[in-house]
Amino acid sequence: MRKVDPVKQEEKRQEILAAAGRCFSRDGFRGASIAGICVEAGISPGHLYYYFENKEAIVAAMTNIAMGQAVSRFTALMEGPDTIAALMSVVEAAWQRYKPEHRSVLLDVMAEAGRNPAIAATLQTHSRSLHDLVAGLLRAGQGRGQVDPGLDTDMAARLVMGLVDAPKTMMTRDPDFDPQAGLAMTRTLIGRFLTPPAKAGLH
Template sequence: MALAETRNGDVWGEADRRHRIIEAAERAFVRHGFHATTMQHVAAEAAMSPGNLYRYFPSKEAIVQALCARDQAERGRAFATFAQAESVIAAMAEGLRMNLLRKPREKMQMILEIWAEAARNPAIAALCGAIDADVHAGLMGLVEAAKGKGEAVADLDADFAARLMITVVVGLFKRRAHETDFDGERELSLALGIFVTLFRGGIRPFSAPDAKGAV
């Protein structure tokens, strides 16, 4: 029994250390910029030797992978909560407000730097692609949940709706990262107006006129 308890303690201790390293890495990414941050920077931020850091993460890409896994778990819980809410749209609005307005602007800047790194680093590109797919699937699920609650028209294409919402939100995230005078509440109101119109069937994919009918 004592041995089992010790092993469990080791497991939880290691999980805690990995969590603290991930948080330290985020601070280092903000401080130095993602591309310029080295494992030595992360080790210094985590108050440990580089050799000890490599025991937990063999590379910066491995740290980013762990960071993405943490965020994916949080995102999954949020999507599940939104889907079960009395109003999916109201829950999405609060979630967007929390992520767009209440999180530090530096967090947005760090995310943009990681996306930029994806153009140079195939490993980071694969992680970003997985995030995009996860968000897309989660939003499609919310569209279906909204249909079930009568908040979205029955014939709304979930794939189209998810892609449109991603386009809007990514634009807001980029502007929040770069614009010092960004008016979050005003832009959030604009985004939610688009989403409500979308859910009511007011936005559809564009279909080009039939060339045969052209004069």
């Protein structure tokens, strides 16, 4: 019996996910088919099913990877003594990484989470991780006197996460939306929202 090479197996798995991502971006989640993904990846359906049970499993894997990478990026960006600057760097990085061509895939995944409990669970698990990181940073900032002590850090973290996600929907609702101008305004919003009243009054 031939021994399975875990490195090559993972490489093939990533190739399938990349091919699926191109199909989803081009055709949408509902429009993309297993047959189309196989053509894009240059493999047979039987080969694909060896790695993934169905299309939903592919989406769940893509979501899990993307959200896991987001948690890692957030963790790295949040290191540093200045709480508000760290949060701004998180939001800026998210906006700068966002590409208009990814919009349909992102919205499709969000819509699919409303129908698919497995994908919803993946999104919710990673969202909680991101929320906990932001809330923890805000509490640390309150302890350092950098964040308004009167803020509910759990709710504030949710609102900051909403700003991270903003470009995903803004460009769909408003084709004239300028992301650079929006990011500049977002910096102002975060600064005014989080800065303690006494410090805000000095500006």
